[in-house]
Amino acid sequence: MFCKNLDVLFIVRGRPGLGHVTPSIAVAEQLKNVNYAFVSYDLGSSLIRKKNMKLFDVRGPPLGQRICPFFEFLECKETLWPIVKETSPKLVVVDGEYYFPLICKQNNIKSIIIASQHYVEGKLGKYKRYSDIIQILFNPAEKIFCHGVLEPDNAIVDSEFVGPVVCNYKQQKIENIITVTSGGGNLEHFKPNNNSVFELIKNIKNFNMKFEVFGGPSGNFAENLLENFSKSRAVIARSGLSTVEELTYMGKPSIFLAPANDDEKIANAQLAEKAGVGIKMIEEDVTEENLVDNINKVLKMKPKPLKSNGANKIAKYIEEML
Numbered sequence: 001m002f003c004k005n006l007d008v009l010f011i012v013r014g015r016p017g018l019g020h021v022t023p024s025i026a027v028a029e030q031l032k033n034v035n036y037a038f039v040s041y042d043l044g045s046s047l048i049r050k051k052n053m054k055l056f057d058v059r060g061p062p063l064g065q066r067i068c069p070f071f072e073f074l075e076c077k078e079t080l081w082p083i084v085k086e087t088s089p090k091l092v093v094v095d096g097e098y099y100f101p102l103i104c105k106q107n108n109i110k111s112i113i114i115a116s117q118h119y120v121e122g123k124l125g126k127y128k129r130y131s132d133i134i135q136i137l138f139n140p141a142e143k144i145f146c147h148g149v150l151e152p153d154n155a156i157v158d159s160e161f162v163g164p165v166v167c168n169y170k171q172q173k174i175e176n177i178i179t180v181t182s183g184g185g186n187l188e189h190f191k192p193n194n195n196s197v198f199e200l201i202k203n204i205k206n207f208n209m210k211f212e213v214f215g216g217p218s219g220n221f222a223e224n225l226l227e228n229f230s231k232s233r234a235v236i237a238r239s240g241l242s243t244v245e246e247l248t249y250m251g252k253p254s255i256f257l258a259p260a261n262d263d264e265k266i267a268n269a270q271l272a273e274k275a276g277v278g279i280k281m282i283e284e285d286v287t288e289e290n291l292v293d294n295i296n297k298v299l300k301m302k303p304k305p306l307k308s309n310g311a312n313k314i315a316k317y318i319e320e321m322l
Helices: 022-030 042-050 069-087 100-106 117-121 125-129 131-138 197-202 221-231 241-250 263-274 288-299 310-321
Strands: 008-012 036-040 055-057 091-095 110-116 143-147 160-163 177-181 210-214 234-238 254-258 278-282
Touching: 008 022, 008 069, 022 036, 022 042, 022 091, 022 110, 022 310, 036 042, 036 069, 042 055, 069 100, 091 100, 091 310, 100 110, 100 131, 110 117, 110 310, 117 125, 117 143, 125 131, 125 263, 143 310, 160 310, 177 221, 197 288, 210 221, 221 241, 234 241, 234 288, 241 254, 241 263, 254 263, 254 288, 263 278, 278 288
Parallel strands: 008 036, 008 091, 036 055, 091 110, 110 143, 143 160, 177 210, 177 234, 234 254, 254 278
Antiparallel strands: none
């Protein structure tokens, strides 16, 4: 059932991970007296449901893999526009589904974009390959907010950098825990050097620490991960951008694992290193020996937590627009 006369409709990509979903959820959590709902699918829908937020589940990716932009545009219009038409939002907030601002512009609906620093920089493989398209599609939006760990050096679009955008969580008392997580991905895909990192951890001895493993998005991942980050002495994590932002915001010393063939996750881990939050490791190169060595190093690190959550700035802008 559609919600009529929404103030804000968030349209977020539900795959391949949760990086397109959590920034918009973080912004929605900061809104006051605003009637909003989400459109998503798959992993995105799963997390939004767990947050008890209004959701239109489109049950399957409305967009493909950017193979043919023209057909993606038509798929996006056919799948998402009927929801916008029925809900009549005053503002559409887009993260990931970046073809939609153009459709909003054609129909006189205001939109803003929440984009990662990789989108606005256009440096990495897939972003660089589609940098011209990104510039065209971002242009119709009223405003572009860029979230990330460090402000981009050279952006291909005009945007306002807000730093990490992080969901609400309850601050916990720090315990002798090291949290290990694959983020929004599946645990079975988290296998450096053809051995699960979790199997390596089982063999680590002589640590006065408890290792707690969280894998998502099933089970206790969505509800408890940030709280577990908060109470941990250190974290070992796949270097998705949202995870890197969350741990940078908390000032949590971390080991960031990136697959050798994933330039985006390698870039995320490098940003964390540059920000003084953690150490980058290539998953395929992980051994028990170098993992133990880097755990000892991060346990000596003392990065400072950040004072500002970018979600607050974006939410304030939305409220002022309404």
